[in-house]
Amino acid sequence: MKQLRLEPIKHIQGSVNIPGSKSISNRVLLLGTLAKGTTTLTNLLDSDDIKYMLASLKQLGVNYRLSNNNTVCEVEGLAGPLSAEQAQTLFLGNAGTAMRPLCAALTLGQGKFTLTGEPRMEERPIGDLVDALRQLGAQVTYLKNDGFPPLTINATGLNGGDVEIAGDLSSQFLTALLMVAPLAKSRVVIKIKGELVSKPYIDITLALMAQFGVKVINENYQRFIIETGQSYVSPGKVLVEGDASSASYFLAAAAIKGGEVKVTGVGKLSIQGDVKFADVLEKMGADIEWGDDYIIARGAPLKAVDLDMNHIPDAAMTIATTALFATGTTHIRNIYNWRIKETDRLAAMATELRKVGAVVDEGQDYISVTPPKVINTAEIDTYNDHRMAMCFSMVAFADCGITINDPDCTSKTFPDYFERFASLVTR
Numbered sequence: 148m149k150q151l152r153l154e155p156i157k158h159i160q161g162s163v164n165i166p167g168s169k170s171i172s173n174r175v176l177l178l179g180t181l182a183k184g185t186t187t188l189t190n191l192l193d194s195d196d197i198k199y200m201l202a203s204l205k206q207l208g209v210n211y212r213l214s215n216n217n218t219v220c221e222v223e224g225l226a227g228p229l230s231a232e233q234a235q236t237l238f239l240g241n242a243g244t245a246m247r248p249l250c251a252a253l254t255l256g257q258g259k260f261t262l263t264g265e266p267r268m269e270e271r272p273i274g275d276l277v278d279a280l281r282q283l284g285a286q287v288t289y290l291k292n293d294g295f296p297p298l299t300i301n302a303t304g305l306n307g308g309d310v311e312i313a314g315d316l317s318s319q320f321l322t323a324l325l326m327v328a329p330l331a332k333s334r335v336v337i338k339i340k341g342e343l344v345s346k347p348y349i350d351i352t353l354a355l356m357a358q359f360g361v362k363v364i365n366e367n368y369q370r371f372i373i374e375t376g377q378s379y380v381s382p383g384k385v386l387v388e389g390d391a392s393s394a395s396y397f398l399a400a401a402a403i404k405g406g407e408v409k410v411t412g413v414g415k416l417s418i419q420g421d422v423k424f425a426d427v428l429e430k431m432g433a434d435i436e437w438g439d440d441y442i443i444a445r446g447a448p449l450k451a452v453d454l455d456m457n458h459i460p461d462a463a464m465t466i467a468t469t470a471l472f473a474t475g476t477t478h479i480r481n482i483y484n485w486r487i488k489e490t491d492r493l494a495a496m497a498t499e500l501r502k503v504g505a506v507v508d509e510g511q512d513y514i515s516v517t518p519p520k521v522i523n524t525a526e527i528d529t530y531n532d533h534r535m536a537m538c539f540s541m542v543a544f545a546d547c548g549i550t551i552n553d554p555d556c557t558s559k560t561f562p563d564y565f566e567r568f569a570s571l572v573t574r
């Protein structure tokens with residue numbers, strides 16, 4: 148297994164332009180496909196999750212032109228659903244933002260589609276989405292375990308009507324349903340069962356649908372109405388913002404080490420909820436400055452926080468390792484769905500934080516982290532989870548340094564993370 152040794156870091160300083168948002172890249176590729184007209188995406192993320200979406204679209208006959216560095220993509224819209232004359236099997240890795248939206252989108256047209264992924268994808272639920280699509284007439288069959296990929300869709304189009312969907316495991320199910328709703332045969336009214344988690348991701352979905360000309364009535368995240376007769380029309384150009392979750396590592400690094408780091412490409416005009424990560428750092432004591440498309444973090448002595456982080460589930464992981472450098476016990480609450488992401492992130496985070504000496508309380512839906520007096524070095528397992536690898540790079544700010552096992556797993560969303568990180572630090 149490959150390992151990356153990070154020697155102790157004395158100082159961090161500089162500016163980093165953050166690669167494109169995973170959430171926006173995959174949404175816009177799909178909306179651009181369903182839309183009338185050609186959409187040119189700039190600052191598209193070049194990472195595994197996007198490659199799976201792009202490969203699937205190509206397999207389904209979508210025409211697009213990708214620049215040499217994979218960050219500019221011109222998508223020729225179909226002005227309607229995806230269809231295929233021959234049965235297609237699509238491999239979607241472990242990309243939730245490809246699996247869930249494509250599962251919904253492929254019910255709209257005609258054809259037989261099988262969706263598969265990596266072993267972990269077969270453990271990540273999709274039942275709540277499939278239940279909702281079935282209420283609208285979709286025919287979906289599970290190939291292994293009920294409620295989980297792989298699955299086969301026999302597509303004949305999607306009816307409109309009233310549909311209920313559970314919101315308590317993942318917002319991606321609702322995102323998927325919202326994106327296909329305008330192309331159903333009549334008006335769609337979606338009612339949310341239970342608490343809706345990760346709400347800001349729904350705001351991303353609605354903002355992008357609006358850019359493509361579709362209006363959704365949002366009744367307090369409880370009910371959504373999508374009137375019939377709407378269709379997606381390309382806005383022409385879409386600039387993909389920098390990924391706010393990816394920005395969290397650089398902002399945290401500055402907060403921990405007392406230097407100044409500016410992240411560009413994401414700022415106060417962002418449509419991504421994860422920019423609120425900067426507010427958490429501010430509560431911990433960091434100095435944060437906002438521009439329209441940048442955020443600057445400056446370090447200061449950090450103190451623990453006790454917060455509900457359901458709204459920023461990805462960036463919240465960065466707080467778990469930042470907590471090693473804060474006085475007191477940090478409590479990260481209402482994050483049950485960490486358990487059903489790339490790995491069981493609550494269990495993985497607790498295990499690895501204990502290796503460096505932290506006292507950790509892992510609850511069903513929370514984690515509490517008390518830093519040790521002296522942080523130990525360790526070999527950190529990353530569980531094929533890009534965020535585990537990136538979060539634990541923070542431990543290099545302790546006097547002992549850290550070793551990251553399988554660092555290349557960052558390729559899911561940030562292939563050159565460790566090179567970018569190294570370019571800002573002095574050892």
Ligand SMILES: O=C(O)C1=C[C@@H](OP(=O)(O)O)[C@@H](O)[C@H](O)C1
Nearest residue numbers: 170244317318319345348460461
């Ligand atoms: O819609 C999206 O782009 C995402 C939603 C979130 O998932 P959940 O809604 O499952 O929390 C987030 O963790 C994921 O990385 C991306």
Ligand SMILES: C=C(OP(=O)(O)O)C(=O)O
Nearest residue numbers: 241242243244461488489
């Ligand atoms: C949860 C994540 O990914 P996915 O889009 O596969 O759900 C993530 O990137 O942290």
